[in-house]
Amino acid sequence: MRFGAFIAPHTPTDEHTSLALEEDMDRVVWMEKLGFDEAWIGEHHSGGWEINGSPELFIAAVSQRTSRIKLGTGVASLPYHNPFTLADRIRQLDHITKGRTMLGVGPGSLPSDAYMIDVPTAEARDRMEQAIEPIVRLLNNEIVTAKTDWFNLQEARLQLDPYNDDGVEIAVASQASPTGARAAGKFGLSMLAIGATSAGGFNALASNWAIAEETAADHGNQMDRNGWRLVGPVHVAETREKARENVRHGLLRWIEYMEKVAAIPLAPPAGQDPVDYMIETGFGVIGTPDDFVAQMNRLSEQSGGFGCFLNLDNHWADWTETKRSYELIARFAIPKINKLNESRIRSETWLRENNAHFKGELTAAVRSKMEEYAREKGMDKLSPDLVAHFKANS
Structure with missing residues (x-):
């Protein structure tokens, strides 16, 4: 399983904008240092918190500070862009990031966002589906002529070849509705389950994958679970108590923003502690690395298997504790999930099980050398001082 972050971002409006953007880049650099695989950057144009208007700009900048971690638009809002110019920017970005x-x-x-550019919200999903096909074809180096009531392409073609033969992986956002799953299946794309740990998103995991597979079969494609990303919020610390204390830094503000501004209902029932609510509903991991492992097992069982988990990055904890959370996941959770230390564990277990035998061999070897030395010196028996000397230096 691969691991990464989905960075909307969620930056409270009392923070300095430039410093907040810089911190998000530091976040990606830190993730690469710890061995994380992917970072996905959002596109939003209102609300005050989600301050990346162009994920491509952010990715281009942070790619110059990193060398390995893959970087994705999370996600590009297709109804807001002409398919040709978006595909062209992504192709250029493919070169800037050297294929990442x-x-x-x-x-x-x-x-x-849609309101400000006069995109009817009711038409947004239809426009997304209309835009996907020309983007896929353009990135496959095809010449595209296509017309809808909101864009017109006339023999459109990209002037740059892809950076490498693999091209750019395309993933479709999928939540509770089947729209994203159908689009992924129809065009043979990956899926991003952005609300995988919410009640609706969690319950729809298996059914959405089934829809994607069924649609893929109808169109001669095949879905790959390795390209399925599941997204959910996480904060871990050395103890559950410390994790709970850490997230009280910003959890209430985040819930209030999601509820009152982003219009996503996440508030706990009246009278229930928000930390308890996040934990008990399974929406967020607030605990230890072992709690993170348990969440991955829960998601794997519900989904039938997926390729990558993305932390829905937020400002629940301050930056220092957030960095520590990523470090604890990398140091203690990921090795357990991916069984990275099996050989080390087998070696330790073997030595534990044979400890008496090897200790006896070592003691006998030291005793033999002591007796050999005593014979060379013409001693009838080993003196206590000699025994102590050899024990201390063996």
């Missing part, structure tokens, strides 16, 4: 670019696509999550 991934294209995540979706209908756009904030109705206010």
Whole structure:
């Protein structure tokens, strides 16, 4: 299983904008240092918190500070862009990142964004589906002529070849509705389950995958679970108590923003502690690395298997504790999930099980050398001082 982050971002409006953007880049650099595989950057144009208007700009900048981690648009809102110019920017970004670019696509999550450019919210998902096919074909180096009521392509073609033969992986946002799953199946794309740990998203995991597979079969494609990303919020610490204390830094503000601004209902029932609510509903991991492992097992069982988990990055904890959370996941959770230390564990277990035998051999070897030395010196028996000397230096 691969691991990464889905960075909307969620930056409270009392923070300095430039410093917040810089911190998000530091976040990706830190993730690469710890061995994380992917970082996905959002596109939003209103709300005040989600301040990346262009994930391509962010990716281009942070790619110059990193060398290995893959970087994706999480996601590009297709109804807001002409398919040709978006595909052209992604192709250029593919070269700037030296083949590390991934294209995540979706209908756009904030109705206010759509309102400001006069995109009817009710048409956003239809427009996403209309835009996917020409983008896929353009990135496959095809010449595309296509016309809808909102874009017109006339013998459109990209002037740059892909950076490498693999091209750019494309992933479709999928939540509770089947729209993303159908689009992924129809065009043979990957899927991003952005709300995988919410009640609706969690319950729809298996059914959405089945829809994608069925649609893929109808169109001669095959879905690959390795390209399925599941997204959910996580904060871990050395103890559950410390994790709970850490997230009280910003959890209430985040819930209030999601509820009152982003219009995503996440508030706990009246009278229930928000930390308890996040844990008990399974929406978020707030605990230890072992709790993170348990969440991965829960998601794997529900989904039938997936390729990558993305932490829905937020400002629940301050930056220092957030860095520590990523470190604890990398140091203690990922090795357990991916069984990275099996050989080390077998070696330790073997020595534990044979400890008496090897200790006896060592004691006998030391005793033999002591007796050999005593014979060379003409001693009848070993003196206590000699025994102590050899024990101390053996």
